[in-house]
Amino acid sequence: xxxxxxxxxxxxxxxxxxxxxxxxxxxxxxxxxxxxxxxxxxxxxxxxxxxxxxxxxxxxxxxxxxxxxxxxxxxxxxxxxxxxxxxxxxxxxxxxxxxxxxxxxxxxxxxxxxxxxxxxxxxxxxxxxxxxxxxxxxxxxxxxxxxxxxxxxxxxxxxxxxxxxxxxxxxxxxxxxxxxxxxxxxxxxxxxxxxxxxxxxxxxxxxxxxxxxxxxxxxxxxxxxxxxxxxxxxxxxxxxxxxxxxxxxxxxxxxxxxxxxxxxxxxxxxxxxxxxxxxxxxxxxxxxxxxxxxxxxxxxxxxxxxxxxxxxxxxxxxxxxxxx
Amino acid sequence: xxxxxxxxxxxxxxxxxxxxxxxxxxxxxxxxxxxxxxxxxxxxxxxxxxxxxxxxxxxxxxxxxxxxxxxxxxxxxxxxxxxxxxxxxxxxxxxxxxxxxxxxxxxxxxxxxxxxxxxxxxxxxxxxxxxxxxxxxxxxxxxxxxxxxxxxxxxxxxxxxxxxxxxxxxxxxxxxxxxxxxxxxxxxxxxxxxxxxxxxxxxxxxxxxxxxxxxxxxxxxxxxxxxxxxxxxxxxxxxxxxxxxxxxxxxxxxxxxxxxxxxxxxxxxxxxxxxxxxxxxxxxxxxxxxxxxxxxxxxxxxxxxxxxxxxxxxxxxxxxxxxx
Numbered sequence: 136x137x138x139x140x141x142x143x144x145x146x147x148x149x150x151x152x153x154x155x156x157x158x159x160x161x162x163x164x165x166x167x168x169x170x171x172x173x174x175x176x177x178x179x180x181x182x183x184x185x186x187x188x189x190x191x192x193x194x195x196x197x198x199x200x201x202x203x204x205x206x207x208x209x210x211x212x213x214x215x216x217x218x219x220x221x222x223x224x225x226x227x228x229x230x231x232x233x234x235x236x237x238x239x240x241x242x243x244x245x246x247x248x249x250x251x252x253x254x255x256x257x258x259x260x261x262x263x264x265x266x267x268x269x270x271x272x273x274x275x276x277x278x279x280x281x282x283x284x285x286x287x288x289x290x291x292x293x294x295x296x297x298x299x300x301x302x303x304x305x306x307x308x309x310x311x312x313x314x315x316x317x318x319x320x321x322x323x324x325x326x327x328x329x330x331x332x333x334x335x336x337x338x339x340x341x342x343x344x345x346x347x348x349x350x351x352x353x354x355x356x357x358x359x360x361x362x363x364x365x366x367x368x369x370x371x372x373x374x375x376x377x378x379x380x381x382x383x384x385x386x387x388x389x390x391x392x393x394x395x396x397x398x399x400x401x402x403x404x405x406x407x408x409x410x411x412x413x414x415x416x417x418x419x420x421x422x423x424x425x426x427x428x429x430x431x432x433x434x435x436x437x438x439x440x441x442x443x444x445x446x447x448x449x450x451x452x453x454x455x456x457x458x459x
Numbered sequence: 460x461x462x463x464x465x466x467x468x469x470x471x472x473x474x475x476x477x478x479x480x481x482x483x484x485x486x487x488x489x490x491x492x493x494x495x496x497x498x499x500x501x502x503x504x505x506x507x508x509x510x511x512x513x514x515x516x517x518x519x520x521x522x523x524x525x526x527x528x529x530x531x532x533x534x535x536x537x538x539x540x541x542x543x544x545x546x547x548x549x550x551x552x553x554x555x556x557x558x559x560x561x562x563x564x565x566x567x568x569x570x571x572x573x574x575x576x577x578x579x580x581x582x583x584x585x586x587x588x589x590x591x592x593x594x595x596x597x598x599x600x601x602x603x604x605x606x607x608x609x610x611x612x613x614x615x616x617x618x619x620x621x622x623x624x625x626x627x628x629x630x631x632x633x634x635x636x637x638x639x640x641x642x643x644x645x646x647x648x649x650x651x652x653x654x655x656x657x658x659x660x661x662x663x664x665x666x667x668x669x670x671x672x673x674x675x676x677x678x679x680x681x682x683x684x685x686x687x688x689x690x691x692x693x694x695x696x697x698x699x700x701x702x703x704x705x706x707x708x709x710x711x712x713x714x715x716x717x718x719x720x721x722x723x724x725x726x727x728x729x730x731x732x733x734x735x736x737x738x739x740x741x742x743x744x745x746x747x748x749x750x751x752x753x754x755x756x757x758x759x760x761x762x763x764x765x766x767x768x769x770x771x772x773x774x775x776x777x778x779x780x781x782x783x
Contacts, residue, residue, distance in 0.1 A: 162604040213567060217560040236541040236607065239563060243537060244600040246570060251593040254586065262582045265589065269575040276568040280486040283560065 136191060136443070139450050142183045143176055149197045150204070155248075165229045165241040166248075169208045172224050177454070178311045179204045184447050185315030185329050188439055196318040199264065202252035203311040206268075209245035210275055210307075212238050217283070246272075256318065263323075264314050271310030278303025291369050293378065297338065305337025328433045332447075335430035339455050342423040345370040349407060350416050361403035367392040371422065372415050379413045424457055460515060460767070463774050466507045467500055473521045474528070479572075489553045489565040490572075493532045496548050501778070502635045503528045508771050509639030509653050512763055520642040523588065526576035527635040530592075533569035534599055534631075536562050541607070570596075580642065587647075588638050595634030602627025615693050617702065621662065629661025652757045656771075659754035663779050666747040669694040673731060674740050685727035691716040695746065696739050703737045748781055 137145065150170065155163040179200035186196040214220075215228040216238050222228060230238035249268075256264050281299040285291050291299075312333035316326040348363040349372055363370050373392065377385055388409055396402050410416065430451065434444055461469065474494065479487040503524035510520040538544075539552040540562050546552060554562035573592075580588050605623040609615050615623075636657035640650040672687040673696055687694050697716065701709055712733055720726050734740065754775065758768055 159601060159604045159608060161608055162601060213563055216563060239537055239540060240600055240603055240607075243567075243570070244597060246567070247593055247596040247600065250574060250589065251597070254589045254593060258582075258586045261585055261589065262578065265574065265578045265585065269571055269578060272571040273568060273575070276564055276571065277483060277486060279564055280483045283564075284483060284485055 136187060136446060137193065138446055139180060142180050146176055146179045146183060146200055149201060153201060162241055162244055165233050165237055166245055169212055169229055172226050174224060176204060178207055178308055181308060182311040182315035184450065185312035186319035188443050189316060189319030189321045196315050198252045198255035199314050199318055202249045205245050205252065206249040206272065207307060209242045209249065212242035214279065260317055263317055267310045267314050271306045274302040274306035285369050291374060293374050296371060296374055300341040301338055304341050305334050308337040309333035325437055328437050331433040332430045335426045336451050339423045339426035339430065342371055342419055343455050345372055346416060346419050349410065364403045364406045365399050371419050372410055375418050376409055376413050376415050384409055427455055460511060460770060461517065462770055463504060466504050470500055470503045470507060470524055473525060477525060486565055486568055489557050489561055490569055493536055493553055496550050498548060500528060502531055502632055505632060506635040506639035508774065509636035510643035512767050513640060513643030513645045520639050522576045522579035523638050523642055526573045529569050529576065530573040530596065531631060533566045533573065536566035538603065584641055587641055591634045591638050595630045598626040598630035609693050615698060617698050620695060620698055624665040625662055628665050629658050632661040633657035649761055652761050655757040656754045659750045660775050663747045663750035663754065666695055666743055667779050669696055670740060670743050673734065688727045688730045689723050695743050696734055699739050699742050700733055700737050708733060751779055
């Protein structure tokens with residue numbers, strides 16, 4: 136059994152061996168650039184880990200792992216254009232370093248290369264893997280659209296928000312793990328359990344991100360704390376406050392989230408005070424814990440030796456710190 | 460055997476039955492919009508026709524036909540952003556009618572839906588179809604990149620230009636027909652012949668487009684005659700002139716193609732006069748005819764009854780009028 140660090144190392148070696156050194160350079164240099172920026176490589180590592188639940192020979196899952204990593208980075212390229220983001224993981228975004236047309240076209244070709252790596256799977260598995268890949272990819276696009284739609288509507292319900300984050304971030308993790316399980320030889324039923332594990336972990340992970348964006352330790356968080364508030368994002372914290380607050384506080388929050396004040400720190404503090412009044416951090420933590428519990432329940436249902444599950448359980452605990 | 464009009468009708472019915480009425484509307488309304496604008500539907504019709512070479516039951520090729528039509532329209536969506544084009548087939552382009560972010564994201568989801576229609580093929584065929592689809596899709600992106608690269612370089616050789624148009628426009632037609640042939644039950648070898656037919660027809664078609672853009676009948680051409688000259692495009696006509704002309708005329712042409720004069724009609728006429736001096740229309744026509752001959756040669760090599768080939772031969776002749 137390989138641990139998280141070993142699986143990550145294995146993936147990084149495979150990634151390095153498969154860099155895009157093809158012509159035309161104008162198309163592929165940005166692909167190497169975004170893939171080299173890094174990140175936790177959470178999706179490919181968890182795909183390999185899902186494979187390892189059923190088969191220790193995880194090398195055969197490497198092409199699919201690279202497929203989901205390329206796909207994920209394609210979405211980052213296009214999302215950064217849409218958000219007009221200057222930085223990604225502290226580095227200049229592709230549309231800023233090159234230009235928007237390059238970011239569009241290099242993104243497009245990445246998506247196709249993701250399918251090309253997927254196509255390296257055994258022919259027997261290909262129909263299922265392609266179905267899962269299409270499903271998760273469509274989910275990501277639909278989630279991104281809902282996210283953009285939510286910016287311009289007055290209210291969003293909590294179920295709508297949860298559906299959006301499920302599509303935008305969690306189906307990619309879930310589908311990646313389902314593919315890993317199938318490559319490892321899992322039955323369709325077991326692969327479904329793994330999918331549900333990934334889906335619930337993914338939602339919990341996004342809820343944690345909402346919490347940390349507002350209440351995180353600035354030294355540890357990596358991004359600027361309070362960014363969601365400054366951008367007037369309708370996160371779980373906001374939506375839950377709107378649900379629980381008095382009419383007056385609801386009005387206050389609505390107003391705060393329509394302004395772009397000169398003093399951003401004051402705005403962050405005012406919104407945070409409202410959150411605290413309604414114990415929103417605890418509410419969000421409760422919700423997050425519930426998704427985490429559901430995830431582990433699906434892991435429990437897998438009829439494989441507990442020793443095989445330990446690494447995945449530890450990784451989920453490492454990625455998500457239980458709240459409350 | 461169905462003729463071209465019947466195959467087109469069959470495809471249009473299938474397209475109408477498969478319109479994108481899903482949520483979120485913000486994502487899928489632009490998809491319906493671009494798919495409804497129309498066009499000749501050349502790629503899906505020729506995919507069905509390639510299927511029909513081997514099997515009259517062409518209905519089973521409809522999902523793949525829709526896949527290539529969706530893929531083609533995805534490339535139009537993104538190309539129109541990159542070219543900042545206001546109109547497509549006389550209608551407002553998607554990024555103008557909606558916005559650029561919509562055109563990016565709706566284009567992305569179209570590409571995935573293309574793969575989803577492809578995935579409806581029989582599992583036995585899927586590995587081959589996926590390989591062909593990936594190959595043509597990567598070709599289209601690489602061709603688009605070369606096309607953009609050529610805008611900013613001083614000189615392009617004729618082989619480089621031919622490689623670019625092969626990638627940008629002809630591998631899509633060729634791959635579509637190869638998939639149609641395989642779905643119709645063709646052997647790998649016969650499907651390769653069909654690919655080569657499509658590849659050569661596609662290049663001939665693009666050369667015809669270069670000729671018509673400069674020498675076409677304004678009433679019949681559909682686009683503005685002289686558009687390539689106004690945009691200083693390095694077409695086959697330009698590159699062949701640079702190859703054949705005296706140093707002085709080469710210099711003249713270079714200068715003409717670096718200017719954006721107030722009097723565009725005069726510029727078009729001056730360039731056209733240079734082309735005529737070196738009989739460039741005839742040169743381009745000769746090249747086009749050679750590709751067409753090669754295409755028909757590959758069709759001849761197919762060991763199927765001649766009666767099955769007639770419709771495809773007629774369509775190629777209809778699409779491309781032999782020059783000289």
